[in-house]
Amino acid sequence: MSSKFIIIILSIFSFNNLASAMEDLTIEKLKKTYKRPTQNEIPYPKDNLYNKKREDLGKMLFFDPRLSYSNVTSCATCHNPSFSWQDSLPKGVGFNHQQLGRKTPTILNLAWSENLFWDGRAPSLEAQSLGPIQSAKEMNLSLDKMVSKINRIDGYKDAFQKAFPNEKSPINETNVAKSLATFERGIVSGIAPFDKWISGDESAISESAKKGFMVFNSKGNCDSCHSGWNFTDNSFHDIGHPDSDKGRINVIPIASMEHAFKTPTLRNIDRRAPYMHDGSLENLESVIDFYNKGGIAKRPSVDRNIKELKLTEQEKKDLISFMKTLTSDDSHLSFDIPTLPTN
Numbered sequence: 001m002s003s004k005f006i007i008i009i010l011s012i013f014s015f016n017n018l019a020s021a022m023e024d025l026t027i028e029k030l031k032k033t034y035k036r037p038t039q040n041e042i043p044y045p046k047d048n049l050y051n052k053k054r055e056d057l058g059k060m061l062f063f064d065p066r067l068s069y070s071n072v073t074s075c076a077t078c079h080n081p082s083f084s085w086q087d088s089l090p091k092g093v094g095f096n097h098q099q100l101g102r103k104t105p106t107i108l109n110l111a112w113s114e115n116l117f118w119d120g121r122a123p124s125l126e127a128q129s130l131g132p133i134q135s136a137k138e139m140n141l142s143l144d145k146m147v148s149k150i151n152r153i154d155g156y157k158d159a160f161q162k163a164f165p166n167e168k169s170p171i172n173e174t175n176v177a178k179s180l181a182t183f184e185r186g187i188v189s190g191i192a193p194f195d196k197w198i199s200g201d202e203s204a205i206s207e208s209a210k211k212g213f214m215v216f217n218s219k220g221n222c223d224s225c226h227s228g229w230n231f232t233d234n235s236f237h238d239i240g241h242p243d244s245d246k247g248r249i250n251v252i253p254i255a256s257m258e259h260a261f262k263t264p265t266l267r268n269i270d271r272r273a274p275y276m277h278d279g280s281l282e283n284l285e286s287v288i289d290f291y292n293k294g295g296i297a298k299r300p301s302v303d304r305n306i307k308e309l310k311l312t313e314q315e316k317k318d319l320i321s322f323m324k325t326l327t328s329d330d331s332h333l334s335f336d337i338p339t340l341p342t343n
């Protein structure tokens, strides 16, 4: 065998080795960017620090239908823990069975979210929480009436006193908002197979899901918006959805915000169909087909990261296998429904 031939063989061999070593490095580097925070790293704001009694009170209020005019609708009616904190309807249904304008989003992992609602119009969980109570289409209860209703329930007097021990008359709208927000910050998605894989368990997810993770981060370009452990950049984009809802531009009047909506988390995504702000995409297959086409509406505000992807059928399947690994199997089951005070 000529020495030239041996060198060629050797260099092909080492090139392949080098290429796969580099691929491993890329995967390892990528995995690091998806590492989740621990439960004790949940951020709480300075003016509403974590307090167990406040969280317990917030949980009661979240599940209490008496926070509505009709006494039948609670926050949990729409943000139902059995459906990963949404209602699985294309659009929410509120007071007198009226259909709302948008799909009910999950409230998972919102401690890390700066702007609430699909269009980001609420600056904090505290600011957001009193909105649905007062909204005529949702719970339809004025804040004055809410406070007097709560005041008539003895069990709540004690719960508010414990949650706000330094206050003389703690039953007021500010403290309802603070308690609801404290409860919501604790709603964090559980450890999913994906997290186990990230921490080194190679058998935690299938080979197809591993390939899907690479498609997600390369050809699919999904990570340009669904980035980090919570799979969101906490920003707003027009992805080319064809409905008439103008989204974020109603809050921030700049052209690129026309039809822009919040990038949702992809945690527990296979439990949260139908998808998008208008609930118009029935399943994950239709979501992938939508992105594969580069969206539907073609207009100047569409984000530059939305373009035709030319994914193969196998790549589409791999992407879906990957997204299914983001579901934690235990989080909703281990959730106890609170006992509410009745007098």
Ligand code: HEC
Pocket: 062, 073, 074, 075, 076, 077, 078, 079, 091, 092, 093, 094, 095, 100, 102, 103, 104, 105, 106, 107, 110, 113, 115, 116, 117, 118, 119, 125, 128, 129, 130, 132, 133, 137, 138, 139, 180, 184
């Ligand atoms: C009738 C159904 C319904 C009820 C009741 C309801 N919500 Fe919602 N919720 C929605 C819908 C729909 C949206 C999205 C609205 C939008 O973006 O314009 C939403 C949005 C939210 C968001 C923002 C999520 C995000 O990703 O930005 C939070 C937080 C939230 N609701 C908490 C609550 C709380 C707390 C209560 C009770 C006080 C409550 N909701 C009651 C349907 C409901």
Ligand code: HEC
Pocket: 216, 220, 221, 222, 223, 224, 225, 226, 236, 237, 238, 239, 241, 261, 262, 263, 264, 265, 266, 269, 272, 274, 275, 276, 277, 278, 287, 288, 291, 303, 305, 306, 319
């Ligand atoms: C330019 C930013 C951007 C890119 C790129 C992007 N997304 Fe999205 N994604 C969004 C936004 C914004 C929404 C919500 C849009 C809406 O409701 O109209 C969304 C919604 C979704 C939803 C539905 C979530 C829900 O709760 O309803 C899924 C699933 C999803 N994207 C997966 C993907 C996948 C997979 C890719 C890659 C093929 C991808 N996204 C690429 C920004 C992006």
